[in-house]
Amino acid sequence: MKVLKEKHPLVMRWTHWINFPVLTIMIWSGMLIYWANDVYTITIFGHTFVHFFPDWFYKLLRIPYRLSEGMAFHFLFMWFFTLNGFFYILYTILSGEWRELIPQRKSFKEAWLVLLHDLHIRKTTPPQNKYNAAQRIAYTAIIVMGLGSVITGLAIYKPVQFCWLTWICGGYHLARIMHFALTLGYVLFFVIHVVQVTLAGWNNFRSVISGFEVVNIPPPAIIEISSEGANTSSNQDGSIDNVIVDQSLVSRTKL
Amino acid sequence: MKMTMQKKEKKSLTVEQKIKRRNFISFATFFVVGGASFGGWKWLYNSANEAAGVTAGARKPLRRALNNTELFFRNFFSNTHLVQTYPKSMAAKKVRVNSKIGIGDEGFKPESWQLSVEKGGGEILKLSIEEIKRLPKTEIVYDFKCVEGWDQIQHWAGVKFVDFVFHFNMQQQAKMQYVGMETPNGEYYVGLDMESALHPQTILAYEMNDQPLASEHGAPLRLIIPVKYGIKNLKRIGKITFNNNRPRDYWAEQGYDYYSGL
Numbered sequence: 001m002k003v004l005k006e007k008h009p010l011v012m013r014w015t016h017w018i019n020f021p022v023l024t025i026m027i028w029s030g031m032l033i034y035w036a037n038d039v040y041t042i043t044i045f046g047h048t049f050v051h052f053f054p055d056w057f058y059k060l061l062r063i064p065y066r067l068s069e070g071m072a073f074h075f076l077f078m079w080f081f082t083l084n085g086f087f088y089i090l091y092t093i094l095s096g097e098w099r100e101l102i103p104q105r106k107s108f109k110e111a112w113l114v115l116l117h118d119l120h121i122r123k124t125t126p127p128q129n130k131y132n133a134a135q136r137i138a139y140t141a142i143i144v145m146g147l148g149s150v151i152t153g154l155a156i157y158k159p160v161q162f163c164w165l166t167w168i169c170g171g172y173h174l175a176r177i178m179h180f181a182l183t184l185g186y187v188l189f190f191v192i193h194v195v196q197v198t199l200a201g202w203n204n205f206r207s208v209i210s211g212f213e214v215v216n217i218p219p220p221a222i223i224e225i226s227s228e229g230a231n232t233s234s235n236q237d238g239s240i241d242n243v244i245v246d247q248s249l250v251s252r253t254k255l
Numbered sequence: 256m257k258m259t260m261q262k263k264e265k266k267s268l269t270v271e272q273k274i275k276r277r278n279f280i281s282f283a284t285f286f287v288v289g290g291a292s293f294g295g296w297k298w299l300y301n302s303a304n305e306a307a308g309v310t311a312g313a314r315k316p317l318r319r320a321l322n323n324t325e326l327f328f329r330n331f332f333s334n335t336h337l338v339q340t341y342p343k344s345m346a347a348k349k350v351r352v353n354s355k356i357g358i359g360d361e362g363f364k365p366e367s368w369q370l371s372v373e374k375g376g377g378e379i380l381k382l383s384i385e386e387i388k389r390l391p392k393t394e395i396v397y398d399f400k401c402v403e404g405w406d407q408i409q410h411w412a413g414v415k416f417v418d419f420v421f422h423f424n425m426q427q428q429a430k431m432q433y434v435g436m437e438t439p440n441g442e443y444y445v446g447l448d449m450e451s452a453l454h455p456q457t458i459l460a461y462e463m464n465d466q467p468l469a470s471e472h473g474a475p476l477r478l479i480i481p482v483k484y485g486i487k488n489l490k491r492i493g494k495i496t497f498n499n500n501r502p503r504d505y506w507a508e509q510g511y512d513y514y515s516g517l
Contacts, residue, residue: 069510
């Protein structure tokens with residue numbers, strides 16, 4: 001029997017999809033700013049492996065000589081980025097959703113199993129609730145990173161008025177480096193995220209837009225009877241329906 | 256009765272119908288809101304620049320956002336929030352020269368330079384560098400920050416702007432909202448909110464690394480205002496004005512934030 005299983009709450013879906021374009025604009029406008037003093041490289045023993053960023057990259061994205069424009073966009077969209085993140089965190093705490101999100105003690109061990117499974121090294125499927133162990137770590141990390149971007153951003157934006165923040169970040173230079181590194185982290189996250197979502201398939205992807213997943217459960221008689229009863233009573237009090245089975249019921253059925 | 260009939264119809268929806276219905280609603284919302292957001296972005300990106308005035312060169316909505324963001328962050332400004340200072344030994348020996356806008360005149364003679372302070376009502380105070388140097392000297396070694404993203408620890412000395420203002424009896428002028436400063440040739444000019452100008456670390460500097468200012472650093476007198484980005488640190492001050500409206504500002508006319516405070 002096919003049933004709809006609720007997965008992502010409405011607030012989570014909205015904040016996710018608001019964040020995507022807002023973060024994209026923040027990264028783009030951030031590059032317009034960074035270009036004016038593009039000093040970061042990966043240099044080991046005097047050999048520069050990567051320069052952030054090469055000229056062809058700047059040219060391709062039409063980045064050069066747009067510092068003032070970049071700042072104007074960055075300091076508008078920072079509000080949306082911060083407020084959206086704030087609502088998400090607030091909701092996650094108040095709703096109790098954090099229980100599905102925060103890594104547990106076993107998550108760090110299990111995350112290995114997820115990795116080995118995803119790389120087709122291990123056959124057995126690791127435990128999967130709403131999120132598996134690797135997802136818990138990744139999705140919690142990305143929220144912490146977001147908070148890090150706000151803090152390091154403020155530390156370089158107002159290093160005098162919020163000098164204590166700059167101090168916490170280890171100074172102006174380190175704050176700017178971390179602000180930049182976090183951005184590289186988002187890009188890396190994005191690539192892995194898109195690959196994983198693609199591999200996970202339509203049912204999983206749809207749940208971030210429509211909120212539910214379709215699951216197949218065997219129809220045991222006892223559930224049928226109890227849902228019949230619920231149907232009759234809901235008819236009388238006029239409430240809507242119970243075809244959408246709540247999660248606890250589904251997991252009981254699995255047993 | 257009709258109500259209950261509808262209810263019953265709804266009840267009898269199959270799971271497939273439920274899926275279709277919810278998919279339709281959520282995906283329709285997704286694409287409509289997504290499309291509208293994209294339209295909003297297009298509108299913002301293609302919006303016309305502000306009418307050129309004291310500020311210019313920024314998209315109209317973005318300038319409005321910059322000004323509102325300024326108002327929000329000015330709530331956190333305090334004269335007790337001091338810029339971190341360093342020992343003299345950490346100050347750069349080779350101080351970066353990023354621009355010579357406004358100080359490129361061939362025939363400029365520092366000896367014949369005078370500072371004009373427009374006190375309002377046509378009253379102009381003319382001061383020589385000696386008269387300014389007679390005031391108490393303040394030194395500062397701090398991290399100079401450029402809007403481009405680089406910074407450098409530099410050592411400057413001069414008279415605190417707040418000391419200067421009170422010494423020459425400009426208490427009334429100090430109650431105004433803004434200070435304007437310009438180079439003698441008028442090619443570079445900045446506007447400063449009064450609270451930043453009167454900040455205890457804002458100085459009219461005539462020395463760098465214990466030496467009189469070199470020409471490229473703004474001899475004979477320049478502004479050092481550590482609570483602002485470098486773009487506000489005017490070299491070679493020729494004229495100081497007081498105003499309740501924003502004085503013109505070179506980089507604010509090029510799309511930069513007028514406040515540019517740190």
